[in-house]
Amino acid sequence: MQLLQDKVAVITGGNSGIGKETAKLFAKEGAKVVVTGRRQDILDAAIEEIGHGAIAICGDVASVADQQHLVAEVGSRFGAVDIYMANAGVINLSTSGEVSEEEYDRHFAVNTRGVFFGVQTMAPLLRKGSSIIVTSSLAATKVLPNHTVYAGSKAALAAFARNWAIEFRERRIRVNILSPGPVETEILGKLGVSEADRPALERQLADLIPAGRMGQPEELARAALFLATDNFVNGLELLVDGGLSLA
Numbered sequence: 001m002q003l004l005q006d007k008v009a010v011i012t013g014g015n016s017g018i019g020k021e022t023a024k025l026f027a028k029e030g031a032k033v034v035v036t037g038r039r040q041d042i043l044d045a046a047i048e049e050i051g052h053g054a055i056a057i058c059g060d061v062a063s064v065a066d067q068q069h070l071v072a073e074v075g076s077r078f079g080a081v082d083i084y085m086a087n088a089g090v091i092n093l094s095t096s097g098e099v100s101e102e103e104y105d106r107h108f109a110v111n112t113r114g115v116f117f118g119v120q121t122m123a124p125l126l127r128k129g130s131s132i133i134v135t136s137s138l139a140a141t142k143v144l145p146n147h148t149v150y151a152g153s154k155a156a157l158a159a160f161a162r163n164w165a166i167e168f169r170e171r172r173i174r175v176n177i178l179s180p181g182p183v184e185t186e187i188l189g190k191l192g193v194s195e196a197d198r199p200a201l202e203r204q205l206a207d208l209i210p211a212g213r214m215g216q217p218e219e220l221a222r223a224a225l226f227l228a229t230d231n232f233v234n235g236l237e238l239l240v241d242g243g244l245s246l247a
């Protein structure tokens with residue numbers, strides 16, 4: 001018996017990393033999966049890899065018009081949604097002194113506003129008993145070097161999720177947070193760290209993590225499946241970080 005037989009799952013930022021691995025696992029478990037991202041060519045390749053009839057809808061989570069377009073497309077194809085994973089995110093590491101207005105706004109437009117309006121626009125399509133999963137970060141609760149703006153943009157998500165869990169209670173919609181520690185995905189190439197400095201950074205990170213290594217996106221996908229399917233888990237922030245929160 002597949003765990004997500006005939007469920008409809010929408011995953012933002014589903015063309016890469018954690019979102020794509022989650023899409024693959026959800027599809028394998030029987031879900032009809034919709035993935036989003038801004039790059040059409042990468043989306044096309046992702047749905048080939050995800051298989052099981054997954055579909056891709058190109059759009060920017062920072063744009064409410066794009067979110068409305070996504071909801072209209074999903075609504076016309078499927079009518080309702082069982083799992084909404086607000087997962088798209090951006091990061092650029094820098095000290096607070098180096099952060100430009102543009103970088104600040106980009107982090108909050110994608111990581112914070114994108115999640116808020118993503119849920120607001122998707123809410124009418126969410127079926128009774130559905131599940132919202134918000135991808136945050138360990139950085140929202142643990143101080144990590146040069147993460148200040150990213151951390152701030154993710155920290156708001158826990159408050160959103162707690163409030164939504166109560167706002168949506170009549171519809172039995174559960175809202176949980178998935179907070180990864182360092183995970184080997186494409187995002188490591190987007191940190192603003194040079195290619196030459198990356199191996200050293202990755203080694204440093206792995207040394208800090210009690211598990212002795214970085215996480216794999218498949219491990220986050222399994223945690224997302226747990227949040228999607230366990231009907232008594234609500235308002236949880238699940239850290240999947242190899243124990244880095246303790247170090």
Ligand SMILES: NC(=O)c1ccc[n+]([C@@H]2O[C@H](COP(=O)([O-])OP(=O)(O)OC[C@H]3O[C@@H](n4cnc5c(N)ncnc54)[C@H](OP(=O)(O)O)[C@@H]3O)[C@@H](O)[C@H]2O)c1
Binds near residue numbers: 017087088186
């Ligand atoms: N990997 C880690 O170490 C780690 C740790 C903690 C938290 N996280 C969080 O986990 C989530 C997934 O990250 P990942 O590691 O899987 O990174 P990734 O491989 O870089 O994936 C990020 C995804 O977000 C999409 N995206 C970025 N900006 C977008 C926008 N404005 N509109 C729509 N889609 C957008 C990207 O697609 P396009 O570029 O095509 O738009 C991509 O699919 C993020 O929220 C990230 O903050 C990751």
